Amino acid sequence: MATSNIEYQEALSYPLESYPLVACHECDAVYQRHDIPAGARANCTRCDNALYRNIPDSLDKSLALYISALVLMIIANVYPFLSIKTAGIFTENHVISGGYALYEFGMGELGIVVFLTSIVFPTLSIVGMLYLLMPLKFGHLPFAYGAVYRVVRACEPWSLLSVFMLGTLIAVVKLRGLATVSPGLGMFGFIGLLFVYSAARIRFDPEVIWQHSRVKQLRSTQIDSQAKVICCHTCGLIRPFSEHLHHCDRCRGKMHFRAIDSLERTSALLVSAALMLIPANLLPVMTIKMVGKGNPDTIISGIIHLFEGGLWGLAMIVLIASIVVPGLKLSAMSFLIYSVKNKSTWKPRDRTLLYRVTEVVGAWSMVDVFLVGLLSGLVQLGFLATVEPGLGVVFFGAAVILTMLAASSFDPRLIWDEAKDSKEITR
Numbered sequence: 001m002a003t004s005n006i007e008y009q010e011a012l013s014y015p016l017e018s019y020p021l022v023a024c025h026e027c028d029a030v031y032q033r034h035d036i037p038a039g040a041r042a043n044c045t046r047c048d049n050a051l052y053r054n055i056p057d058s059l060d061k062s063l064a065l066y067i068s069a070l071v072l073m074i075i076a077n078v079y080p081f082l083s084i085k086t087a088g089i090f091t092e093n094h095v096i097s098g099g100y101a102l103y104e105f106g107m108g109e110l111g112i113v114v115f116l117t118s119i120v121f122p123t124l125s126i127v128g129m130l131y132l133l134m135p136l137k138f139g140h141l142p143f144a145y146g147a148v149y150r151v152v153r154a155c156e157p158w159s160l161l162s163v164f165m166l167g168t169l170i171a172v173v174k175l176r177g178l179a180t181v182s183p184g185l186g187m188f189g190f191i192g193l194l195f196v197y198s199a200a201r202i203r204f205d206p207e208v209i210w211q212h213s214r215v216k217q218l219r220s221t222q223i224d225s226q227a228k229v230i231c232c233h234t235c236g237l238i239r240p241f242s243e244h245l246h247h248c249d250r251c252r253g254k255m256h257f258r259a260i261d262s263l264e265r266t267s268a269l270l271v272s273a274a275l276m277l278i279p280a281n282l283l284p285v286m287t288i289k290m291v292g293k294g295n296p297d298t299i300i301s302g303i304i305h306l307f308e309g310g311l312w313g314l315a316m317i318v319l320i321a322s323i324v325v326p327g328l329k330l331s332a333m334s335f336l337i338y339s340v341k342n343k344s345t346w347k348p349r350d351r352t353l354l355y356r357v358t359e360v361v362g363a364w365s366m367v368d369v370f371l372v373g374l375l376s377g378l379v380q381l382g383f384l385a386t387v388e389p390g391l392g393v394v395f396f397g398a399a400v401i402l403t404m405l406a407a408s409s410f411d412p413r414l415i416w417d418e419a420k421d422s423k424e425i426t427r
């Protein structure tokens with residue numbers, strides 16, 4: 001194959017087989033980063049986690065999508081979200097109303113959580129990305145880019161837009177028969193935001209930021225293939241392992257060989273979550289009063305009422321989100337901790353997959369909290385119908401947050417530390 005002179009000279013300027021190194025975030029295997037075709041993804045051969053992707057025009061596409069997301073975020077929050085009409089009474093709410101209703105009923109802490117996860121964290125992540133991408137479009141790295149990127153990364157798992165939308169759909173079905181429910185412009189904005197925000201995250205390749213950094217990457221010829229390395233969890237920069245290395249040269253994030261006290265912190269959070277689930281299931285989560293009548297509902301009795309009312313699909317969704325997911329999540333995380341403590345070598349790949357699933361599905365339990373908040377904010381129709389949140393929802397919300405924190409404090413690389421296969425640099 002013909003090679004132009006320029007390409008040939010560039011190739012000669014690097015030592016033979018000198019590639020930047022990349023480490024898998026989930027099992028710590030080290031690879032040489034090769035060029036891959038447009039649209040392709042390089043996966044870890046050990047645990048199947050995505051290592052890096054080649055997204056064509058990532059900067060332009062993700063910038064355009066994040067700008068659209070910001071516009072949609074403003075529309076979703078400024079305009080009315082849902083309105084209900086019954087017997088001549090008309091009320092409407094906004095995205096913020098659910099959190100505010102919980103605050104008004106004396107559940108300020110939970111109200112703040114709803115406010116943060118449905119508005120503040122998604123907005124921070126969108127604005128943070130625009131702060132990074134706009135100067136990059138003109139070839140400049142913005143001030144404190146590493147810190148801003150860390151904030152964006154920290155906000156993303158807590159941006160629960162899709163969970164909020166599921167809560168809204170359940171609320172609409174529940175209100176059917178009681179009143180005429182109409183979506184407002186805010187809801188259309190919110191649905192658009194949901195798609196555009198997900199698309200923006202998928203189109204973004206972090207290399208867009210790091211390729212502008214002057215910090216040199218470690219190359220395969222600079223290190224022995226079996227040498228111990230340490231990888232930055234934020235930007236993926238690799239350095240030879242050293243006890244004295246505390247911060248990443250590139251993004252200034254803290255560098256740990258393994259997350260500090262991961263097992264102890266995860267165990268403590270899991271025990272607290274399990275304790276919170278007891279009052280969460282015993283105390284009422286919501287009281288729906290129709291024409292002055294109605295009894296407080298616990299999570300279980302609410303599900304039974306849905307089954308009795310013939311709303312099977314809805315009952316199954318609430319059953320899975322509020323009983324099955326928290327239960328499975330507690331069991332799965334306890335099993336992972338137990339297996340790591342006992343230095344198990346049993347199927348590390350499957351255990352990593354279990355961890356990945358646990359991390360993703362956990363947030364969907366928040367749907368109950370959003371549902372109670374939305375209904376309490378919207379259904380205040382005097383004598384005709386009212387919805388009041390119960391104390392159980394506070395404990396339930398606390399349990400969901402604690403299990404999410406438990407999953408994020410667990411370091412999946414611990415699963416692989418006892419694995420028998422080699423994790424030396426793969427060529």
Ligand SMILES: [Zn+2]
Nearest residue numbers: 024027044047
């Ligand atoms: Zn891996």
Ligand SMILES: [Zn+2]
Nearest residue numbers: 232235248251
């Ligand atoms: Zn870094």
